[in-house]
Amino acid sequence: MSPQRYRAGPLVWAGVLLTTCLLLAVFQKVLWLVLPFLFALVAYYLVLPLKQRLVLRGLSHDSAAVIVSIGIFTLLGLAMLLSAPWLSAQLSALQSGGGRYLEGGLRFLADTLAGLEARFAFAARAQIGQAVMAGIGDFIENFAARHLADAALAAAAWFPSLLLIPFLAFFMLRDGWRFKRFLSRAVPNAFFERTLHLLDRVDRTARSYFQGLIKLTVLDAVCLALGLWLIGVSSPLLLGVATAILAWIPYVGSIAGCLLVVLVAATDHPGSPSVAYAAIALFIGVRLLDDFIFMPATVGKSLEVHPLLTVLMIFAGGAVAGVPGLVLVLPLLGIVAVIGETLGAVLSDPRLRARHRFAKALLQRQVTRDLQG
Secondary structure, eight states: OOOOOOOOOHHHHHHHHHHHHHHHHHHHHTHHHHHHHHHHHHHHHHHHHHHHHHHHTTOOHHHHHHHHHHHHHHHHHHHHHHHHHHHHHHHHHHHHTHHHHHHHHHHHHHHHHHHHHHHOHHHHHHTHHHHHHHHHHHHHHHHIIIIIHHHHHHHHHHHHHHTHHHHHHHHHHHHHHHHHHHHHHTSOGGGHHHHHHHHHHHHHHHHHHHHHHHHHHHHHHHHHHHHHHHHTOSSHHHHHHHHHHHTTSTTHHHHHHHHHHHHHHHHHOTTOHHHHHHHHHHHHHHHHHIIIIIHHHTGGGTOOSOHHHHHHHHHHHHHHHHHHHHHHHHHHHHHHHHHHHHHHHHHTOHHHHHHHHHHHHHHHHHHTGGGOO
């Protein structure tokens, strides 16, 4: 009869949750390195299958990494060169119409609030529309003075660290297998098999998560772009991609993406608020598809964590590390859970502990054999 698979108990899960929160607090202090490393990890897992195919055909790890890197950079360069005119036109249209989109969104909001006041007496008595519009107007007028200089300084400080992404991805591709070998050599022989199993599970968890995240982003972008095109919103592909990427940040990113889509829809059709409402309904529909179909089929397969615990940890990540915590908490939780479960299995296995004690005793007898009279 095969032994039953170890199941982590409450003590192990308490350690996993505490370790995840502590790591989030530490990562927030070195965010300039963590985020480039995260994006480099995404790039690494995207191109890793290409390198593995070349290695299986007889190339060395170094040669395969160089060939894949040169090929990817060449394809990206050609793609940027060919799409530069289209992207320039789209971005110029969005930039030149930034103020117009803001005005369209404010007009849509004012009309919506006026409709609420006309339907509900308590809203009219509270003058909700006037209060909300006054607050938004004050924020817009003072935004540049309060936040623009800080945003410019933050962008200038972050730009050098973003240049680390291609270098980190290349060295992960070339030397990742060496790093795994280095870690496995530091483990006692009695725990060697468990260590290999741990490294493999961590690697599979991270790879499945990030590859699933890319698949989820593509599905979201296609659905949003198609829906926006059907309801008549301009630049549907660009908006679909932008909102799908913003959705990487749980809750906050989804709200920002929905707001962006509504601004464009309200501006494109100022006399037809139904288009903006249709855009909101489309966004809600895609989010529901994410929660019940897309995410369980992509990202959900990589994290063997209960959905309730996942939601609670998202809130905990935001409380501990803010917006970066929202981005990092799920992959970090999945990896720490794998490590915690494996360590729990090792520590609770009496045979492994006995093997380790026996190996230490043999080594002790071997090194002291010539000292015994």
